[in-house]
Amino acid sequence: MSSLAEVARRAGVSKATASRALSGAAHVSPAAKERVSAAASDLGYVVSSTAASLVTGRTKNVGVITPFINRWFFAEVLEGIEGALIQAGYDLTLFRLPAEPEQRSRLFHYFLVRKRVDAIVCVGVALTPSEVELIHTLRRPAVGIGGAIPGITTMSIDDEQATALATRHLISLGHTRIVHIGGDLGEQMDFHVHARRLTGFRAAMADAGIPQGDDFRATEFSVPGGYEAAMSLLADPATRPTAIVAGCDEIAIGAITAARQLGIVVPSELSVVGIDDHPYSAMFGLTTVRQRPGEQGELAVDLVVRAMGGPDEPLQSTAIDIPIGLEVRSSTTAPPVSVPGRG
Amino acid sequence: MSSLAEVARRAGVSKATASRALSGAAHVSPAAKERVSAAASDLGYVVSSTAASLVTGRTKNVGVITPFINRWFFAEVLEGIEGALIQAGYDLTLFRLPAEPEQRSRLFHYFLVRKRVDAIVCVGVALTPSEVELIHTLRRPAVGIGGAIPGITTMSIDDEQATALATRHLISLGHTRIVHIGGDLGEQMDFHVHARRLTGFRAAMADAGIPQGDDFRATEFSVPGGYEAAMSLLADPATRPTAIVAGCDEIAIGAITAARQLGIVVPSELSVVGIDDHPYSAMFGLTTVRQRPGEQGELAVDLVVRAMGGPDEPLQSTAIDIPIGLEVRSSTTAPPVSVPGRG
DNA sequence: TTGTATGCGTTATCAG
DNA sequence: CTGATAACGCATACAA
Numbered sequence: 001m002s003s004l005a006e007v008a009r010r011a012g013v014s015k016a017t018a019s020r021a022l023s024g025a026a027h028v029s030p031a032a033k034e035r036v037s038a039a040a041s042d043l044g045y046v047v048s049s050t051a052a053s054l055v056t057g058r059t060k061n062v063g064v065i066t067p068f069i070n071r072w073f074f075a076e077v078l079e080g081i082e083g084a085l086i087q088a089g090y091d092l093t094l095f096r097l098p099a100e101p102e103q104r105s106r107l108f109h110y111f112l113v114r115k116r117v118d119a120i121v122c123v124g125v126a127l128t129p130s131e132v133e134l135i136h137t138l139r140r141p142a143v144g145i146g147g148a149i150p151g152i153t154t155m156s157i158d159d160e161q162a163t164a165l166a167t168r169h170l171i172s173l174g175h176t177r178i179v180h181i182g183g184d185l186g187e188q189m190d191f192h193v194h195a196r197r198l199t200g201f202r203a204a205m206a207d208a209g210i211p212q213g214d215d216f217r218a219t220e221f222s223v224p225g226g227y228e229a230a231m232s233l234l235a236d237p238a239t240r241p242t243a244i245v246a247g248c249d250e251i252a253i254g255a256i257t258a259a260r261q262l263g264i265v266v267p268s269e270l271s272v273v274g275i276d277d278h279p280y281s282a283m284f285g286l287t288t289v290r291q292r293p294g295e296q297g298e299l300a301v302d303l304v305v306r307a308m309g310g311p312d313e314p315l316q317s318t319a320i321d322i323p324i325g326l327e328v329r330s331s332t333t334a335p336p337v338s339v340p341g342r343g
Numbered sequence: 344m345s346s347l348a349e350v351a352r353r354a355g356v357s358k359a360t361a362s363r364a365l366s367g368a369a370h371v372s373p374a375a376k377e378r379v380s381a382a383a384s385d386l387g388y389v390v391s392s393t394a395a396s397l398v399t400g401r402t403k404n405v406g407v408i409t410p411f412i413n414r415w416f417f418a419e420v421l422e423g424i425e426g427a428l429i430q431a432g433y434d435l436t437l438f439r440l441p442a443e444p445e446q447r448s449r450l451f452h453y454f455l456v457r458k459r460v461d462a463i464v465c466v467g468v469a470l471t472p473s474e475v476e477l478i479h480t481l482r483r484p485a486v487g488i489g490g491a492i493p494g495i496t497t498m499s500i501d502d503e504q505a506t507a508l509a510t511r512h513l514i515s516l517g518h519t520r521i522v523h524i525g526g527d528l529g530e531q532m533d534f535h536v537h538a539r540r541l542t543g544f545r546a547a548m549a550d551a552g553i554p555q556g557d558d559f560r561a562t563e564f565s566v567p568g569g570y571e572a573a574m575s576l577l578a579d580p581a582t583r584p585t586a587i588v589a590g591c592d593e594i595a596i597g598a599i600t601a602a603r604q605l606g607i608v609v610p611s612e613l614s615v616v617g618i619d620d621h622p623y624s625a626m627f628g629l630t631t632v633r634q635r636p637g638e639q640g641e642l643a644v645d646l647v648v649r650a651m652g653g654p655d656e657p658l659q660s661t662a663i664d665i666p667i668g669l670e671v672r673s674s675t676t677a678p679p680v681s682v683p684g685r686g
Numbered sequence: 687t688t689g690t691a692t693g694c695g696t697t698a699t700c701a702g
Numbered sequence: 703c704t705g706a707t708a709a710c711g712c713a714t715a716c717a718a
Contacts, residue, residue, distance in 0.1 A: 093436045
């Protein structure tokens with residue numbers, strides 16, 4: 001309510017020194033500083049960030065774009081971003097990316113562009129070349145999480161390596177009849193993660209010289225999705241695999257639930273491995289490939305904050321590879337019947 | 344980049360008419376309007392929201408405060424809020440409420456106060472009287488979700504009625520040995536929902552004249568939490584209950600998983616009912632009490648948007664009761680051994 | 687219908 | 703170290 005002018009008057013100084021005293025940017029005599037702070041707190045003064053932004057050109061606010069809020073990976077990233085941002089003194093304005101191209105365009109050209117944000121963090125959205133160009137003309141640092149985007153700094157796990165790692169773990173245990181339950185290739189997310197995870201799975205199988213037949217089931221990236229897919233996959237004892245590589249932990253958990261329901265013992269009769277290290281995985285003893293989305297969010301904030309602070313050295317257009325690791329629990333073991341091994 | 348002045352010059356009009364043409368607020372000749380829009384799109388002009396805010400005093404931005412992002416209820420509410428807000432032309436800046444009092448105070452007195460938001464939506468946070476007072480002196484409409492707050496408009500389900508409804512369902516089926524697995528009363532969330540749900544459970548039991556003994560287990564509001572609690576609760580066949588009222592669906596799902604693991608058949612040997620209607624509930628056939636968090640978020644936005652649009656008629660300080668309903672699936676049935684009924 | 691002029695609340699420049 | 707003063711980019715009251 002009260003303005004800087006009132007604070008200055010009450011402290012008996014000019015607006016300029018009041019501003020300097022409050023922002024702490026320049027040298028002000030201790031006495032003046034003291035009087036100004038006292039006046040400010042008396043009046044309950046708080047800067048108008050809009051006025052400050054108008055003159056500085058900086059908003060102390062970063063925009064986050066994401067297609068989902070209520071999904072584990074995205075929510076986790078968002079939490080990481082939020083924490084890091086508020087610690088760095090920035091606000092976070094949240095934009096959910098609409099699926100429809102027209103709405104999406106409106107987001108970029110109307111909401112994002114009004115000089116409201118100093119930087120942009122995209123999670124799980126593959127910017128189009130024209131969107132990248134828009135961001136560049138805005139001269140705002142941007143970083144992406146979840147996949148590589150030409151022209152901007154991004155970070156993500158290597159999706160092919162993730163399923164490959166999981167698959168090799170199974171193969172090293174002696175499995176050869178392995179099926180991948182992953183995301184629907186038609187309902188791709190922005191970075192083709194479904195396709196990439198399938199590719200990694202098949203590459204690992206091929207590398208091991210394992211012939212591939214009916215090796216893939218598509219389903220929703222959720223527990224019910226994994227449950228349904230596994231229910232049909234495991235129904236026939238004659239044809240069912242000895243191991244499953246799930247596209248994510250939620251699918252894996254659904255598959256384990258289905259197996260239990262069908263009386264199939266995990267891991268002695270069926271091994272299951274997931275990707276994520278979801279908080280629910282430990283309870284199911286799920287062996288999984290660990291990724292820490294929250295830390296990815298924090299790292300992204302580090303990068304944009306540094307880019308905003310420093311001079312105009314624009315963020316390098318690099319694709320950072322987030323390390324992954326295999327978390328071995330009790331959902332994987334050697335297959336029930338001995339199969340011809342390789343060593 | 345380009346300013347209104349440039350647009351005006353290019354269109355051959357004054358800044359005033361350019362402004363009027365773009366905002367569409369006042370009458371502008373079709374010809375002028377046409378030229379201005381053309382000039383604006385040629386230049387890729389976009390209003391500076393900070394400059395506009397400075398003069399109008401409105402930011403077209405609402406603040407959302409929530410203690411969690413990555414929990415089903417909160418994320419769901421957030422999605423509802425986000426969608427409604429963007430449709431109404433507002434941005435959403437997200438604040439996660441820190442647990443520590445000092446950080447919390449900083450959030451309110453520093454971040455929230457800088458004339459950045461036109462309104463506030465609190466999700467699952469019980470504002471203190473002084474926080475309510477702060478919001479009132481800011482003269483910003485505010486609405487809360489998740490519990491009643493004296494002095495501001497709030498909405499929530501009736502937590503006592505929710506567990507009471509679930510419990511009565513079980514009682515009507517003939518159960519008398521019922522246990523409530525709910526949240527830890529020590530780790531209360533802001534609105535004492537754990538305590539209120541326990542109260543509703545016990546009230547329903549008392550109303551039915553069922554004597555209560557060891558009738559409550561505290562755990563974490565999560566699948567693993569429900570799993571662990573149920574594992575120990577159900578271990579002894581001699582003492583185990585015939586039915587469980589879970590504090591939320593995730594606990595219920597954990598309990599069902601535990602029961603299956605112990606070879607206890609749901610529902611013939613054990614009935615389980617939850618609260619929420621979580622997307623995973625259908626897969627487990629979980630009978631539950633439905634609440635739609637997303638719709639609560641949308642309703643909250645409706646209210647604040649209306650309050651911002653209209654004159655200074657501040658939001659009524661009412662507590663809106665969100666309707667709930669029982670969703671009967673296959674996790675509940677009559678108890679295994681006949682017990683003395685009442686009718 | 688249109689143009690002119692003013693002010694929103696700060697920060698930054700430049701003297702002093 | 704401090705004080706005037708000029709922007710920042712826009713919306714509006716007022717005059718034409």
